[in-house]
Structures are given as structure tokens and as C-alpha cells.
Amino acid sequence: MLELRNEIKRIGESGIEMLHFDVMDGIFVNNITYGLPVLEMVRKATDLVLDVHLMITDPLKYVKRFAESGADIISFHTESRSDTLETIRAIHEAGAKAAVAIKPATPAEEVFRFLPEVDMVLVMTVEPGFGGQSFIPECTDKVRKVREEIKRLGLDIDVEVDGGINSSTAGEVIEAGANVLVSGSYLFKADDMKKAAASLKAGSVC
Numbered sequence: 001m002l003e004l005r006n007e008i009k010r011i012g013e014s015g016i017e018m019l020h021f022d023v024m025d026g027i028f029v030n031n032i033t034y035g036l037p038v039l040e041m042v043r044k045a046t047d048l049v050l051d052v053h054l055m056i057t058d059p060l061k062y063v064k065r066f067a068e069s070g071a072d073i074i075s076f077h078t079e080s081r082s083d084t085l086e087t088i089r090a091i092h093e094a095g096a097k098a099a100v101a102i103k104p105a106t107p108a109e110e111v112f113r114f115l116p117e118v119d120m121v122l123v124m125t126v127e128p129g130f131g132g133q134s135f136i137p138e139c140t141d142k143v144r145k146v147r148e149e150i151k152r153l154g155l156d157i158d159v160e161v162d163g164g165i166n167s168s169t170a171g172e173v174i175e176a177g178a179n180v181l182v183s184g185s186y187l188f189k190a191d192d193m194k195k196a197a198a199s200l201k202a203g204s205v206c
């Protein structure tokens with residue numbers, strides 16, 4: 001826990017505004033990661049916005065507990081078994097912001113009807129489940145379509161991208177309309193996390 005606390009402190013000191021917390025159940029994606037007890041410890045260790053990404057089969061069953069454990073934003077997949085609108089409502093009722101997420105193979109249009117109900121859309125730019133994957137360039141057009149539809153509807157919604165985000169790909173997705181970037185390997189493997197984070201915000205080569 002001490003090492004985790006130190007890493008969280010380093011994230012905050014690097015000018016990063018949100019901590020993205022991946023939850024995997026080994027069924028919806030072929031991997032297992034952190035759950036509620038770890039989230040509770042993270043919440044006690046930081047005031048950063050906790051952006052919890054549920055890559056699980058039935059998110060509706062768990063959103064209330066994740067909100068109670070400290071999630072500020074809860075993202076879940078339209079490809080899950082849970083009813084999307086019901087899950088969005090449950091997240092809001094639990095006091096968190098709601099986001100819908102889509103995998104690389106899912107068309108952008110899948111989220112259009114939910115845009116008036118959510119606070120954010122998460123476009124996966126790698127296949128969810130494992131870190132360190134390469135960015136899928138074709139997903140950039142999906143980011144652009146989501147942003148264009150948000151503008152057409154006159155809404156104020158964040159567009160988040162997750163997967164293969166580094167100093168080379170950040171500018172591409174920002175230009176397409178993303179305003180929330182999730183980056184793991186690029187930041188944590190950097191010699192200077194603060195400099196690496198700044199390069200993502202600028203969308204420029206570090």
C-alpha cells in the first residue's frame with residue numbers, strides 16, 4: 001500500500017488531474033484487475049478525480065458499490081449485459097458521473113442515443129484487457145464522429161480515449177475531439193512523468 005500511495009502522490013505532483021482505475025472480471029475481458037477494496041484504499045490516499053472503468057459483464061449490479069467506494073466517474077460498456085439506460089440512471093442515483101464506453105469494433109453510432117443522458121463517452125483505442133498495446137489508428141475517426149454528434153446536439157460532454165496514448169498519438173485524438181486522455185505505460189515508463197504528462201496535454205512530441 002505504501003508503494004501505491006507513493007505512486008499516487010507522484011501522479012498528483014505531475015499535474016495529472018484524474019486517476020483512471022481499470023476493473024476487469026476475467027469474463028468480459030480476458031484479465032482480472034483491482035476491485036472495491038483497492039479502490040477504497042486509493043480514495044483514502046488522494047483527492048484526485050477517480051475515473052473508474054468497469055470492464056465487467058454486469059456493471060449494473062456493482063455501480064452503487066463502486067460509487068460508495070470512491071468513484072467520481074463510472075464508465076461501463078454498452079457491449080455488457082446490463083441495460084445501458086438503467087445503468088446510467090443507477091450511476092447518477094449513486095452520486096457519480098456516468099460514461100458509456102465502446103470497444104474498437106463497436107461503431108460510434110452505438111452511443112449516439114445515449115449522449116443526452118451521459119457525462120462522458122470513452123472510446124477504446126485498443127482492445128480492452130491489457131496495457132501496453134499499440135494505438136489503433138482507425139479509432140480516430142470514431143472519436144471524431146462522437147464529437148461531431150455531441151456538437152450537433154448542443155451538448156457539453158467529455159470524450160475520453162484510452163489505449164496506446166503517447167506523445168505521438170495524443171495530438172491526433174485531440175484534433176479529432178477528445179479532451180480526456182488515458183495513458184498508462186507512456187507515463188509510468190517515462191523518466192520524467194511531469195514532462196510526459198505535459199506533452200500529452202499539448203498534443204506535441206516530447
